[in-house]
Amino acid sequence: MTRDVTDAGQGPVPLAAVPGPAASTTADQPPTPGLDDLDDYELLRLHVAGDPHAFGLIVQRHRDRLWAVAIRTMGDRDEAADALQDAFISAFRRADSFRGDAKVTTWLHRIVVNACLDRIRRRQVRAADPLPEGEDRAAEMAGPAQDDPAEVRERQVDVLNALKQLNPDQRSALVLVDMEGYSVEEAAGILGCAPGTVKSRCARGRAKLLPLLRHWQTTRGGKTPESAGTE
Amino acid sequence: MTDPHRSQHNHVDNHLDVDTVADLIENLLPAGEAHRARDHVKACPDCQRTYDALIQLNADLAEEGRADIPMPADVADHLDSVIRSESVLRASTVGVHSLAQIREEPRRHLPRLLMAAAVVLVVGAVGAGIVVSTANQREGSSAGLQEPSDSTPGQTSPIPTLTTAQIAGEVQRLVEGGTGAVIGGSAAERSCAADFASRQPDQRALRLVMPAQVEGRRSTVIGLQADASRDLRVFVVTGCDTRGATGADANVVYVTSVTLRNG
Numbered sequence: 001m002t003r004d005v006t007d008a009g010q011g012p013v014p015l016a017a018v019p020g021p022a023a024s025t026t027a028d029q030p031p032t033p034g035l036d037d038l039d040d041y042e043l044l045r046l047h048v049a050g051d052p053h054a055f056g057l058i059v060q061r062h063r064d065r066l067w068a069v070a071i072r073t074m075g076d077r078d079e080a081a082d083a084l085q086d087a088f089i090s091a092f093r094r095a096d097s098f099r100g101d102a103k104v105t106t107w108l109h110r111i112v113v114n115a116c117l118d119r120i121r122r123r124q125v126r127a128a129d130p131l132p133e134g135e136d137r138a139a140e141m142a143g144p145a146q147d148d149p150a151e152v153r154e155r156q157v158d159v160l161n162a163l164k165q166l167n168p169d170q171r172s173a174l175v176l177v178d179m180e181g182y183s184v185e186e187a188a189g190i191l192g193c194a195p196g197t198v199k200s201r202c203a204r205g206r207a208k209l210l211p212l213l214r215h216w217q218t219t220r221g222g223k224t225p226e227s228a229g230t231e
Numbered sequence: 232m233t234d235p236h237r238s239q240h241n242h243v244d245n246h247l248d249v250d251t252v253a254d255l256i257e258n259l260l261p262a263g264e265a266h267r268a269r270d271h272v273k274a275c276p277d278c279q280r281t282y283d284a285l286i287q288l289n290a291d292l293a294e295e296g297r298a299d300i301p302m303p304a305d306v307a308d309h310l311d312s313v314i315r316s317e318s319v320l321r322a323s324t325v326g327v328h329s330l331a332q333i334r335e336e337p338r339r340h341l342p343r344l345l346m347a348a349a350v351v352l353v354v355g356a357v358g359a360g361i362v363v364s365t366a367n368q369r370e371g372s373s374a375g376l377q378e379p380s381d382s383t384p385g386q387t388s389p390i391p392t393l394t395t396a397q398i399a400g401e402v403q404r405l406v407e408g409g410t411g412a413v414i415g416g417s418a419a420e421r422s423c424a425a426d427f428a429s430r431q432p433d434q435r436a437l438r439l440v441m442p443a444q445v446e447g448r449r450s451t452v453i454g455l456q457a458d459a460s461r462d463l464r465v466f467v468v469t470g471c472d473t474r475g476a477t478g479a480d481a482n483v484v485y486v487t488s489v490t491l492r493n494g
Contacts (some may be wrong), residue, residue, distance in 0.1 A: 052318035059314060063307060064299035071300055078464075081306045082487050085313055089395060092317045122399075123490060150299065156287060159295050179296025196259070203253040210249055210281075210288055217287055 021083035046097045055092055062105055066112050072175045073116040079123075080116075085113035108161045113176065113190060120168045155216065162212040165207050172200045175206035247271055247278045253285055309486065316484045320446055392444040395451075395467070395485045401490045402454055402465050406439055416442040416451060416472070423471035424453045426478035431455060431464075438463060442472060450484065456491075463489040 021154040032051065035043070040058050059066075066087075070080035092110045098107050163171050176187040177198065184202075188195040247255075247268055254260050255268045272278045302310075393401055402426045405413050414421055414437070424440040439454030451471040465488065468481035 050322075052322060053261055055318070056311060056314045056426060059310065063302045063310070066307070067302035068296075068298065068300035074294075077303070079308075080415060081309065084310060084485065086238060089317060091316065155295060156298065156300055157358055159292070174292070176298075178292040181293065181296065182300075199257045200254075203257040203259060204290055206285055207249040207253040209292075210253075212282060213288060213291065214284060216291055217284060217482070 013214035015131055042091055044098060044104050047092075048098075055095065058108070059088060059106060062108060065105070066108065067177075068225060069109060069112050069180060070116055071160065071168045072163055072179060073113065073172060073210040074119065075168075075171060076159070079119060083119045084112060085114045087112040090115065109180075110190075113180070117191065120172065124168065140185070158213060160169070162209050165212060170208070174209075177202050178206070208214065247274065247281070249281060249285070252278060252281050253268045256282065256285055268289055271433075309483070312482075313484065315451070320448065390442045390444060394446060395487075398445070398452065398465060398467060398485065399487050400487050402439060402441075402452065402463065403491065405441065406454060406463060406489070412436075412438050413454075414440045417442050419476060420451055420472045423476040423478060423481060424451055427453060427466070427468065427471065427481045428478070429456050433457060435464060441469075445485065451481070453481075454489070455468050461491045463491055465489055 034044075035051075035053060035057060038054075040061070043051075043054040043058050047058070051207070067080070067083060070084050070087075071077065074080040075084055087108075091108055093113075098104070133204060161186070163175070166174065172191060173187060176182045176190060178186060182190065184195045184198050186200045242244050251260070251268060252272070253327075255265060255272070258265070260268060263287055272282050301468045310391070391401065415426070420442060421440050425437055428435065435455035435457045438456045439452065441452040443450050443452050445452070445467050447467055449472055450467050450469050453466045453468060453471075455466070456463050465486065466481075467485035468484050470480040472483050473480070
């Protein structure tokens with residue numbers, strides 16, 4: 001289940017050390033032809049060298065993935081948008097510290113996760129009250145429907161609603177480990193707690209989610225009855 | 232870990248509760264308790280099904296986690312505008328565009344960075360996708376944070392110099408420190424901010440107007456608060472400080488939320 005998620009920023013070759021062409025366009029001019037054909041690493045290299053369009057292209061390519069991470073972790077549309085804004089500004093400015101031993105998407109993903117967790121921590125410090133509730137907004141959080149088959153969208157809405165029932169600590173741990181594929185140790189490093197705490201939060205989160213998502217298994221003709229052990 | 236004071240069994244039918252089964256799967260139970268729970272699961276079809284369902288849930292969550300979720304168009308437009316704004320800032324403030332050059336030669340670039348704030352290219356574009364070029368007088372000092380204050384014609388007030396990272400904290404400090412609205416800037420700027428507030432879809436009250444240099448750009452920080460909410464929606468806009476500007480001229484370059492402790 002664990003994907004290869006390397007700690008961004010560790011590695012031998014910072015992008016800043018790689019020479020690149022001087023920028024020839026500005027942000028209000030059209031992108032250089034052929035930019036679309038470059039891979040993420042090349043685009044990031046051009047961004048560091050001054051190309052005004054390269055970073056925007058990287059973000060456009062991966063925006064739905066990064067939105068999924070943010071909305072699941074934050075559980076609130078405005079908070080997710082704010083976290084992505086913080087993350088993109090941070091990534092834009094720190095791009096020259098990216099080292100080539102991780103994929104650009106992994107690096108971006110990690111920055112988004114950290115921006116989400118920073119916002120959650122700030123919110124917890126500022127106010128004891130939880131993020132705004134409201135199950136009726138889950139469909140809105142799941143974004144436009146037209147591209148998704150009904151069943152896929154229904155599951156997105158289900159999981160976003162269910163995740164909102166967890167407290168922020170459980171939700172962060174469960175999203176990182178169970179949904180985003182970080183190992184328990186990696187998640188512990190990101191969350192700043194012991195691996196045992198991450199495992200405990202995940203276990204409690206799954207126990208809370210089970211009755212909310214169990215119909216996934218029964219509607220698929222699964223073997224699980226509705227009620228066993230959930231009362 | 233399982234709370235030792237909480238019964239791990241449901242007394243009605245002696246099933247393990249879901250927390251205990253989840254802890255068992257995660258190897259969080261003490262050895263003796265784990266042994267008993269494992270034996271129970273093997274002997275109890277219902278708890279075995281709960282065990283299986285939790286394992287299946289794990290696989291379902293992993294599968295769901297691999298799926299993207301389409302970003303809403305308004306969020307995508309706003310983030311595109313933020314990135315364009317960053318690009319314009321980088322190009323217009325240093326002349327040379329490489330991040331490495333800025334990092335390696337900060338002293339050489341700093342004076343140009345400050346000078347460049349005199350003429351700021353403003354990229355606007357929330358939703359509308361327009362690009363506006365505006366020449367602004369540089370009003371602020373870069374000496375640090377100042378309180379916002381009303382400015383009178385012919386007199387230039389010092390205005391705070393902030394980074395986007397400082398916005399939330401500074402707004403919180405100002406608004407929580409006062410009892411009513413904190414309104415600064417010229418009459419034109421205040422009028423523009425009020426018009427901007429009236430154009431927001433969710434009818435929030437104007438709680439803060441603060442002229443500021445934000446990331447080198449002459450900006451207006453606008454705080455809007457919904458009735459009975461402790462959340463302040465904070466917009467950093469450019470284009471509001473020119474004479475005759477309306478809310479339609481305000482280009483949002485940064486948005487954040489602040490939760491007020493004293494509401």
